[in-house]
Amino acid sequence: MMAMTAIETPHLAEATSSATSARHGPIPRHASGRFLLGFVLPVALAITWEVAVRFGWAQGRLMPPPSRILTALYNLAITGELFHHIFVTTARVAAGFALGALAATIVGALAGAFRIAREMADPMLQGLRAVPSIAWVPLFILWFGIFEQSKITLIAVGCFFPIYLGVLGAILSVDRKTVEVGRIFRLSIFSLIWRILLPAILPTYVVSLRAGLGLGWMFVVAAEFMGASEGLGYLLVDGQQLGKPDQILASILAFAILGKVSDGLLAAAAAPFLTWQDAFAPRG
Amino acid sequence: MLLVESVNKTYPNGAQALDHASLGVNAGEIVAVVGGSGCGKSTLLRLIAGLDPPTRGQVQLDGETIRSPLSAIGLVFQEPRLLPWLTVAQNIGFGLYALPHDERDRIVNDVLQHVGLADYANSWPRELSGGQAQRVAIARALAPRPKVLLLDEPFSSLDAFTRASLQEHLLDLWEAFRPTLVLVTHDVEEAAFLADRVFVMRPRPGRFVATIDLGIARPRDRYGVEIEDAKRRILGALDRSLRPHPKGEELAPAAAI
Numbered sequence: 001m002m003a004m005t006a007i008e009t010p011h012l013a014e015a016t017s018s019a020t021s022a023r024h025g026p027i028p029r030h031a032s033g034r035f036l037l038g039f040v041l042p043v044a045l046a047i048t049w050e051v052a053v054r055f056g057w058a059q060g061r062l063m064p065p066p067s068r069i070l071t072a073l074y075n076l077a078i079t080g081e082l083f084h085h086i087f088v089t090t091a092r093v094a095a096g097f098a099l100g101a102l103a104a105t106i107v108g109a110l111a112g113a114f115r116i117a118r119e120m121a122d123p124m125l126q127g128l129r130a131v132p133s134i135a136w137v138p139l140f141i142l143w144f145g146i147f148e149q150s151k152i153t154l155i156a157v158g159c160f161f162p163i164y165l166g167v168l169g170a171i172l173s174v175d176r177k178t179v180e181v182g183r184i185f186r187l188s189i190f191s192l193i194w195r196i197l198l199p200a201i202l203p204t205y206v207v208s209l210r211a212g213l214g215l216g217w218m219f220v221v222a223a224e225f226m227g228a229s230e231g232l233g234y235l236l237v238d239g240q241q242l243g244k245p246d247q248i249l250a251s252i253l254a255f256a257i258l259g260k261v262s263d264g265l266l267a268a269a270a271a272p273f274l275t276w277q278d279a280f281a282p283r284g
Numbered sequence: 285m286l287l288v289e290s291v292n293k294t295y296p297n298g299a300q301a302l303d304h305a306s307l308g309v310n311a312g313e314i315v316a317v318v319g320g321s322g323c324g325k326s327t328l329l330r331l332i333a334g335l336d337p338p339t340r341g342q343v344q345l346d347g348e349t350i351r352s353p354l355s356a357i358g359l360v361f362q363e364p365r366l367l368p369w370l371t372v373a374q375n376i377g378f379g380l381y382a383l384p385h386d387e388r389d390r391i392v393n394d395v396l397q398h399v400g401l402a403d404y405a406n407s408w409p410r411e412l413s414g415g416q417a418q419r420v421a422i423a424r425a426l427a428p429r430p431k432v433l434l435l436d437e438p439f440s441s442l443d444a445f446t447r448a449s450l451q452e453h454l455l456d457l458w459e460a461f462r463p464t465l466v467l468v469t470h471d472v473e474e475a476a477f478l479a480d481r482v483f484v485m486r487p488r489p490g491r492f493v494a495t496i497d498l499g500i501a502r503p504r505d506r507y508g509v510e511i512e513d514a515k516r517r518i519l520g521a522l523d524r525s526l527r528p529h530p531k532g533e534e535l536a537p538a539a540a541i
Contacts, residue, residue, distance in 0.1 A: 177361070178365065178367065180335060180361075180365075181361075181365050181367065181378075183335060184333060184335070184353050184358075184359050184379075185353070185378060185379040186353050186354075186355065187381075191381070196367070199367070199369040199370075200369070273369075275408075276368050276369045276370075276408045276410070278368065278408075278410035
């Protein structure tokens with residue numbers, strides 16, 4: 001015992017400290033300015049287009065330059081209209097995503113954990129997955145009317161499939177050896193799901209949630225196209241009907257920012273639960 | 285008392301892993317099961333652990349037939365199999381989920397002291413060396429205080445130096461907790477150094493062919509004459525087990541020459 005401690009401790013302490021510095025060392029340096037790199041391309045494109053229109057090399061009527069888009073955004077913002085539309089759309093995505101993700105997680109976990117559930121439900125769900133979600137729109141309008149319910153249902157359906165598929169696929173690929181640890185400690189099937197399967201699939205699960213959220217933003221536009229009097233999708237239709245390309249691009253810009261921010265928030269919310277990962281992290 | 289009674293195990297693909305394997309281990313005893321690869325050693329351990337059912341025969345602990353994993357039986361796998369999303373302390377407490385928090389913490393701290401990893405309580409498994417990870421795995425299996433601890437070639441992936449220190453460490457833990465140890469290994473020296481009795485297995489299908497009572501007092505000198513002698517006896521039994529079958533079905537037919 002004494003001998004072993006003396007033997008093992010020095011090289012372990014060394015290994016741990018080098019691992020720690022490799023993991024935590026470079027990250028703050030990167031975080032300081034690196035994210036600015038992501039702005040280089042869009043800003044350069046915007047400046048190019050602005051200059052091209054200013055000098056008359058291009059015509060800005062159907063593709064307004066950034067200054068006009070920003071003006072449109074500003075005008076929408078000062079009346080408070082923009083925030084109202086953003087709020088409505090975000091609320092729809094949030095509700096639809098929450099419902100879809102919850103259902104997909106439960107169904108995916110059950111299908112992954114119980115063979116009989118999988119054999120019964122999976123073929124049907126895979127069939128339904130092949131139906132373009134937009135195809136449900138007429139039915140949902142008949143069922144739920146043209147207001148919030150049908151829109152939220154459509155978004156939920158859109159979010160459901162990537163998350164269901166992610167959860168199911170991840171559970172089926174959990175290492176048998178890890179599951180055996182649970183069996184040795186006599187976990188019930190539900191503790192097995194909660195204490196082994198869910199943590200084991202968490203990294204994949206986060207990725208599929210992000211994919212689902214992305215689809216949520218896609219389907220909110222489809223939902224708002226089918227008849228809405230508010231929301232960013234309504235601004236798009238309104239811009240088309242009244243010939244206001246700057247308003248269309250302003251809403252598109254809003255979508256881009258909302259999508260990026262919501263995805264970043266989701267990733268950031270998941271990060272504390274994934275610090276244990278021993279993953280490949282490319283450098284440089 | 286752990287009893288394996290005339291156990292057969294045939295896998296669904298038709299491979300017979302065990303044939304009439306019988307074994308009795310007294311409480312607190314250390315036994316080693318040795319044999320070449322594919323002789324059914326690991327299968328035997330899985331049957332005792334209750335992970336797989338025997339095709340015929342039965343395994344009993346203190347008179348009760350084992351049908352599924354019991355809290356009285358712990359298992360250490362060949363690989364540490366730590367859960368990467370739990371810290372070292374949480375991994376060790378994994379099997380204690382039924383206990384209240386403070387009691388669990390007390391046991392985990394106690395076991396951490398015993399395995400000499402108190403400084404690593406809050407480390408992630410990825411930050412451990414192979415030897416440390418296997419020590420945590422042993423601690424996890426010991427934390428619920430099993431009567432029987434099964435070890436499936438637990439040190440086979442470690443370097444010789446770490447392996448020797450972990451063997452001594454295992455004996456320290458055995459002194460402290462006094463579980464029955466059933467150690468499966470292909471390392472003759474490991475068997476000679478650790479075991480009270482050694483069971484020798486022959487492959488295809490797995491069957492016990494010899495029992496060697498070592499009768500060497502502890503602490504043992506790894507490089508002493510007694511261990512050398514024990515190694516020779518085990519190797520001799522292993523060698524004989526691979527000689528032509530008494531019934532005439534030879535493993536290496538001489539008629540081919």
